[in-house]
Amino acid sequence: MSSRERILGRVRRALADAPGEDTPIERAYLREHGDRSVEETTDLLAENLADYRAIVHRCSPDDLAVTLAGMLAARGAKTVLVPPGLDPAWLADADAEQVPDRLESTPHELDRIDSVVTACAVAVAETGTIVLDGGPDQGRRRITLVPDHHICVVRVPDQVVGSVPQALERLDPVRPLTWISGPSATSDIELDRVEGVHGPRTLEVVLVGAQPSAEANS
Amino acid sequence: MSGTFVGMPAFPKAAHEAVNNPTLRGNLRHATHTIRAKREKAVAEVSDWAELREAGKRIKDHTLRHLDDYLVQLEESVTAAGGIVHWAADADEANRIVTELVKATGESEVVKVKSMATQEIGLNEALEAAGIHAYETDLAELIVQLGKDRPSHILVPAIHRNRGEIRDIFAKEMSEWGRPAPEGLTDTPAELAEAARLHLREKFLRAKVGVSGANFMVAETGTLVVVESEGNGRMCLTLPETLISVVGIEKIVPTWRDLEVFLQTLPRSSTAERMNPYTSTWTGTTDGDGPKTFHLVLLDNGRTDTLADEVGRQALRCIRCSACLNVCPVYERAGGHAYGSVYPGPIGAILSPQLRGTASEIDASLPYASSLCGACYEVCPVAIDIPEVLVHLRERVVQGGEVTREGNKVVLKPAKGHAAERAAMRAARWAFARPGAVRAGQRLASRTRRLHPRRLPLPGPGKAWSETRDLPPVPAEPFRDWWQRTQGGAK
Numbered sequence: 001m002s003s004r005e006r007i008l009g010r011v012r013r014a015l016a017d018a019p020g021e022d023t024p025i026e027r028a029y030l031r032e033h034g035d036r037s038v039e040e041t042t043d044l045l046a047e048n049l050a051d052y053r054a055i056v057h058r059c060s061p062d063d064l065a066v067t068l069a070g071m072l073a074a075r076g077a078k079t080v081l082v083p084p085g086l087d088p089a090w091l092a093d094a095d096a097e098q099v100p101d102r103l104e105s106t107p108h109e110l111d112r113i114d115s116v117v118t119a120c121a122v123a124v125a126e127t128g129t130i131v132l133d134g135g136p137d138q139g140r141r142r143i144t145l146v147p148d149h150h151i152c153v154v155r156v157p158d159q160v161v162g163s164v165p166q167a168l169e170r171l172d173p174v175r176p177l178t179w180i181s182g183p184s185a186t187s188d189i190e191l192d193r194v195e196g197v198h199g200p201r202t203l204e205v206v207l208v209g210a211q212p213s214a215e216a217n218s
Numbered sequence: 219m220s221g222t223f224v225g226m227p228a229f230p231k232a233a234h235e236a237v238n239n240p241t242l243r244g245n246l247r248h249a250t251h252t253i254r255a256k257r258e259k260a261v262a263e264v265s266d267w268a269e270l271r272e273a274g275k276r277i278k279d280h281t282l283r284h285l286d287d288y289l290v291q292l293e294e295s296v297t298a299a300g301g302i303v304h305w306a307a308d309a310d311e312a313n314r315i316v317t318e319l320v321k322a323t324g325e326s327e328v329v330k331v332k333s334m335a336t337q338e339i340g341l342n343e344a345l346e347a348a349g350i351h352a353y354e355t356d357l358a359e360l361i362v363q364l365g366k367d368r369p370s371h372i373l374v375p376a377i378h379r380n381r382g383e384i385r386d387i388f389a390k391e392m393s394e395w396g397r398p399a400p401e402g403l404t405d406t407p408a409e410l411a412e413a414a415r416l417h418l419r420e421k422f423l424r425a426k427v428g429v430s431g432a433n434f435m436v437a438e439t440g441t442l443v444v445v446e447s448e449g450n451g452r453m454c455l456t457l458p459e460t461l462i463s464v465v466g467i468e469k470i471v472p473t474w475r476d477l478e479v480f481l482q483t484l485p486r487s488s489t490a491e492r493m494n495p496y497t498s499t500w501t502g503t504t505d506g507d508g509p510k511t512f513h514l515v516l517l518d519n520g521r522t523d524t525l526a527d528e529v530g531r532q533a534l535r536c537i538r539c540s541a542c543l544n545v546c547p548v549y550e551r552a553g554g555h556a557y558g559s560v561y562p563g564p565i566g567a568i569l570s571p572q573l574r575g576t577a578s579e580i581d582a583s584l585p586y587a588s589s590l591c592g593a594c595y596e597v598c599p600v601a602i603d604i605p606e607v608l609v610h611l612r613e614r615v616v617q618g619g620e621v622t623r624e625g626n627k628v629v630l631k632p633a634k635g636h637a638a639e640r641a642a643m644r645a646a647r648w649a650f651a652r653p654g655a656v657r658a659g660q661r662l663a664s665r666t667r668r669l670h671p672r673r674l675p676l677p678g679p680g681k682a683w684s685e686t687r688d689l690p691p692v693p694a695e696p697f698r699d700w701w702q703r704t705q706g707g708a709k
């Protein structure tokens with residue numbers, strides 16, 4: 001007998017005494033916590049991102065190229081990794097050398113690049129999370145992992161949802177997904193939080209399209 | 219199951235040693251209290267916590283009730299997505315499968331994401347015996363591995379080590395495994411983390427094979443989910459050419475939508491965060507992105523036996539958040555090693571004796587490693603009634619009775635010469651000699667409900683035990699008062 005048959009047989013025997021009735025799955029929990037306007041949802045996203053030590057910027061679509069160029073310059077980035085489907089206008093003003101991600105790029109090559117700029121699939125306000133789904137403007141999972149500096153552009157309000165249930169609804173499970181809440185962190189040493197053990201140590205998020213608000217933090 | 223800490227003394231003795239180690243107790247106390255306070259805040263942020271908890275419990279119960287169907291569905295969807303599914307009835311078989319898969323790649327080293335399942339089966343040791351080095355890449359696991367130590371907490375395996383100890387381990391051991399620690403390494407957490415980053419990065423960049431577990435598997439889509447903080451998980455899941463995931467069969471959820479419950483309750487319960495820094499999901503393989511080959515090893519290793527126990531099967535709902543450890547007054551003092559298994563604390567006290575059986579002294583003593591204060595049940599995000607299972611297992615140890623082992627019904631003899639009883643009394647005496655531990659428990663207990671005394675007194679062979687130790691109706695009289703009044707029933 002194969003282990004598959006053995007295990008399935010054991011499961012069936014173990015359940016033979018289980019009550020015929022099934023526990024119905026009730027979903028009495030909320031779809032979203034609180035009642036927020038679109039602006040409030042974006043503000044909450046900014047707040048929660050910052051709370052987990054992501055650096056948040058806001059700008060209008062017209063200012064995006066200048067904003068990104070400024071961020072890369074401030075970081076001193078000489079090279080920037082670019083996913084294949086990124087809107088070329090976004091990096092039109094950047095001085096850093098643009099390195100297109102290629103299938104053949106080895107992890108070692110990626111490791112030598114300073115920064116990476118991507119879009120995202122959706123952002124979750126309540127948890128301060130951005131989700132990447134490997135779409136052409138986000139690229140392979142590894143490009144947002146190996147370089148030390150990740151800039152992620154979120155289009156507001158259409159890419160922002162309030163809650164985790166709303167985010168899952170929008171995502172396609174067939175795609176490989178990466179949910180990112182702040183930069184890589186560990187609390188393994190006496191529970192002191194340290195940013196950046198293995199992933200990018202700096203995560204900057206640009207909320208584009210929002211009215212830059214007075215307390216926008218940078 | 220292997221992965222037992224061989225030669226471990228029974229819980230009371232191990233706990234006694236831990237209690238007399240002031241550094242260990244200090245480290246533990248600091249850690250559990252910090253996480254506990256943070257967790258309460260994170261949970262208070264969501265007004266529907268009770269509903270999420272109930273939904274999580276029901277999803278898991280429903281899944282377990284139809285586990286055979288969901289396993290078959292999962293196998294189909296993983297296969298359709300390009301993955302290869304293997305079934306392992308026990309630890310040896312799982313280890314054999316993984317070893318052969320690694321050998322087939324021609325590689326002699328693998329990078330590993332922290333995984334309870336692979337610890338449970340002793341995979342690292344099995345690989346080592348076959349000449350394959352397994353590198354743990356979670357910072358805490360690295361500390362444990364370099365220190366030739368054992369993990370002591372589900373979430374923070376090196377919780378028992380302070381920064382000075384970690385510095386010494388890094389300075390001494392890193393060079394043996396790869397890139398040495400930087401000269402003049404101090405004990406600041408940032409510097410220690412940087413040393414780990416550099417040490418491990420060279421391994422990630424050249425790794426061809428990754429080994430992981432998974433927090434969830436979605437039957438309907440064949441998606442696996444890994445929840446983590448450091449990014450080492452992402453490294454292991456995406457950079458290698460081959461990925462091998464060893465996952466317990468109880469980790470299934472039926473639908474994609476079900477993740478909305480657990481992705482809210484798990485981070486808040488475990489690290490007390492709204493969301494952990496990284497969550498990765500993958501469905502089979504994706505062209506050009508991530509491993510080209512994906513193997514899923516479905517692990518039984520005592521889980522179907524646990525499923526056969528009507529009361530005990532609820533332990534299979536566990537999502538390994540570790541919240542129950544952090545509130546347990548006994549864990550706080552005894553430390554994780556005293557439980558003699560990879561699952562310490564309250565969940566370990568009910569899971570290990572079910573996965574492994576109660577034949578050994580340590581396993582027979584584990585159901586007594588608790589004051590039954592109920593705090594673990596209160597915090598559990600899937601509402602596992604740990605006290606209920608503890609009492610049930612105590613009954614089984616003392617009284618014997620029918621249990622399922624490796625799929626067969628066997629009749630367990632009552633514990634010989636009251637060894638279990640002695641273990642019980644020693645454990646209880648140890649706990650109750652420390653009023654602080656019990657007070658902490660009692661405070662919580664007053665907020666909790668039922669202590670489930672209904673299973674006592676015991677019928678049959680356990681009668682002798684229960685007759686002399688009649689439990690008064692709880693909580694009319696708190697357990698602690700009863701204990702003090704009767705000296706644990708000795709009076």
Ligand code: SF4
Pocket residue numbers: 487535536537538539540541542543565594597598599600601602
């Ligand atoms: S038993 Fe509950 S509280 Fe303990 S680790 Fe499992 S899910 Fe978390």
